[in-house]
Amino acid sequence: MNDIYQRLHVADEAQDNAEIIATLAAIKAGRLKNDLRLLNFYREVPVSYAAEVLTVEEHDAELLVNQIQAVxxxxxKLTVIKSSHFRRDVAAxxxxxxxxxxxVVLSNLSYALVRADRRMSVRVQLGSAIDATFAAPELDEVHGRLHDMSLTGMSINVARDPHLTLTQKGELSIALPSGSITVAASLLKVFTLDSGFRLVFEIEPSRAAELSISQYIFQRQVEIIKELKDHPGVSG
Known part of the structure; x- marks a missing residue:
């Protein structure tokens, strides 16, 4: 979840933790209005529900949460707490x-910058294997599997480092269930994985490609939320 948020210190670690705990205690006592919401990401889809403070100790707090959030x-094993009473969002x-x-019981409370809030568009992870190919003039084609996608970017997993230079421009072709699409793409980042590499691209889809991507993202969001609701621990 490190790509979701970055912990930061407003004062120092101990003072920030004490301030956060005091705010949760005030909400529990009714001195502050309870507007707590928790934020997590499941397969890149944001999951955010209200929460209630049950108990507050010196370094941790127990919360009553939505069952889907609990899943x-x-x-x-991490979450972000949002409230108008905090100086910043809180990572726990x-x-x-x-x-x-x-x-849930939360500890190691600190202020945080939620990077995902700055995303330009909704992103989803893929549910099935979708082939992807990056092609550019005078370069060998790079073949891989699509990892996630949004209207502004896609990432693909590849077995070997293709040794592309950052900002390399080309075309990314992906085989969506509704049909193959090709979009203009520029390489932004390369990450090393346990088995291979992940290439992250910025994309500029045509109107037709944008429509196909939007339809697929919506379909994946529906599938992911259904997966959570169908979890054995969630009551019907």
Whole structure:
């Protein structure tokens, strides 16, 4: 989740933690209005529901959360707390999750910058294997599998480092279930994986390609939310 947020210090670690705990205690006591919401990302789709403070200790707090949020938190072991009463958003480590009872215990509370809030468009991870090819003049084609996509960017996983230079421009072709599309693409980043590499591209889709991408993203969001709702720990 490090690509979702970055922890930061407003004062120092201990003082920030004490301030966050005091705010949660004030919400629990009713001195402050409860406007808490938790934020997580599941397969790149944001999951955000309201939460209620149950208990507050010196360094941690127990919250009553939505069951779907609890499922994602159990997977991530991290969450972001949003409230108008905090100076900044708050990042928290999850030390206990009970999906059935919708309860979580949060510790290691610190202020954070939520990088995902700055995304220009909704992104989703893929549910099935989708072939992708990057082609540019005078370069060998790079073949891989699509990892995630949005209206402004895509990333593909490849077995070997193609040794492309950053800002390399070309065309990215992907085989969506509704049909293949090709978009203008520029290489932004390269990440090393346990088995291969991930190439991140900025894209400029045509109107037709944009429509195909939008339809697929919406379909994936529906599938991902259904997957969460169908989790064995979530009551019907």
């Amino acid at each position: 994602v938190i159990a997977h991530e 480590t999850v030390t206990y999750v009970n999906v059935e009872k919708s309860r």
